[in-house]
Amino acid sequence: MTLPARIHMTEVGPRDGLQNEGRPVSTEAKAAFVRALVEAGHTELEITSFVRPDRVPQLADAAELCALLGPPPEGVLYTALVPNVRGLERALEVGTIGKVGVFTAASESFNRHNVNASIQKSIERFVPVIEGAREAGLAVRGYVSTAMGCPYEGPVNPQKVLEVARDLHQLGCDDISIGDTIGAATPADVIRVLDVLLPEIPVERIALHLHDTRGQALANALEGLRRGVVSYDVSAGGLGGCPFAPGASGNLATEDFVFMLDGLGIETGIDLERLREASALIEADVGHALASRVYRAPPLA
Ligand code: HMG
Ligand code: MG
Numbered sequence: 001m002t003l004p005a006r007i008h009m010t011e012v013g014p015r016d017g018l019q020n021e022g023r024p025v026s027t028e029a030k031a032a033f034v035r036a037l038v039e040a041g042h043t044e045l046e047i048t049s050f051v052r053p054d055r056v057p058q059l060a061d062a063a064e065l066c067a068l069l070g071p072p073p074e075g076v077l078y079t080a081l082v083p084n085v086r087g088l089e090r091a092l093e094v095g096t097i098g099k100v101g102v103f104t105a106a107s108e109s110f111n112r113h114n115v116n117a118s119i120q121k122s123i124e125r126f127v128p129v130i131e132g133a134r135e136a137g138l139a140v141r142g143y144v145s146t147a148m149g150c151p152y153e154g155p156v157n158p159q160k161v162l163e164v165a166r167d168l169h170q171l172g173c174d175d176i177s178i179g180d181t182i183g184a185a186t187p188a189d190v191i192r193v194l195d196v197l198l199p200e201i202p203v204e205r206i207a208l209h210l211h212d213t214r215g216q217a218l219a220n221a222l223e224g225l226r227r228g229v230v231s232y233d234v235s236a237g238g239l240g241g242c243p244f245a246p247g248a249s250g251n252l253a254t255e256d257f258v259f260m261l262d263g264l265g266i267e268t269g270i271d272l273e274r275l276r277e278a279s280a281l282i283e284a285d286v287g288h289a290l291a292s293r294v295y296r297a298p299p300l301a
Pocket of ligand 1 (some may be wrong): 018050052053056081083114115116143144182209242243
């Protein structure tokens with residue numbers, strides 16, 4: 001089995017992790033969490049979303065958070081979700097976001113619930129967003145949600161995932177994050193989707209975004225590693241979920257993934273102990289135990 005020697009992680013805990021939390025988390029606590037994640041070694045962090053504040057109240061303080069954090073340290077990228085031009089304008093105004101993420105889906109019903117538009121309409125909206133981001137010197141990521149199952153429609157055809165990923169690729173997205181939004185996939189689904197994507201989309205442009213609702217995320221990520229995928233979205237402590245995807249729970253936990261990668265001898269650049277400190281900070285703020293098994297287990301002697 002040949003696995004990559006090094007992989008890249010995007011820490012989505014401050015965005016995907018917190019967007020689904022009911023209890024308000026203060027802007028100061030979010031900033032402390034982001035700083036601690038950077039201390040742990042993360043170099044790309046999705047810190048918030050510039051979406052409608054009434055739709056995702058937990059992230060309504062996006063501009064305040066960015067102001068509080070200031071510019072990222074050298075070599076670190078702060079990224080944020082932007083659904084439309086209004087979102088991009090808000091992201092550009094804060095001046096410290098180096099990459100924006102546009103997001104659509106492989107199933108119509110989820111996309112309508114999430115962004116109030118058809119897949120086609122949402123992709124049309126991205127054209128000026130991507131152009132504007134490029135002009136401002138920002139990198140761009142595109143998300144394809146519900147790539148391995150939709151909460152409203154059930155199984156999703158991998159050909160649909162390819163169609164949407166191809167559009168995002170042709171529009172110039174630097175990376176395309178393939179989302180198992182509700183954690184429906186097993187490794188067989190990861191294989192099916194990658195078999196369709198990899199002949200057309202360069203593997204270095206693909207990221208996997210694996211929710212762990214049914215405990216499959218690590219096994220699914222391992223299948224990605226076997227296929228040469230080197231970019232993964234992770235969330236400290238296993239926080240996460242989408243308010244518009246009923247039943248979706250946390251992402252692949254950063255601690256669990258780093259523990260497995262350390263064991264496989266794959267470089268991550270993340271210090272597991274510092275990561276636990278970051279998770280402990282946010283655990284106190286969200287007010288419930290975090291899901292990550294490695295976070296909860298005592299450190300090995
Ligand atoms: P809409 O209502 O269709 O937008 O929302 P609209 O263009 O009709 O505008 C309506 C009002 O919203 C206007 O205000 C706009 O200015 C305002 P009014 O004139 O009536 O006062 N508005 C905005 N305000 C602030 N920021 C904006 C913005 N845009 C419009 N950017 C929209 C469409 C997409 C904006 C909305 O549906 C929305 O914000 N949805 C939230 C989507 C979201 O955040 N979902 C969770 C993240 S995605 C996810 O979790 C999946 C992922 O993790 C991958 C995976 O797991 O698969 C990425
Ligand atoms: Mg997600």
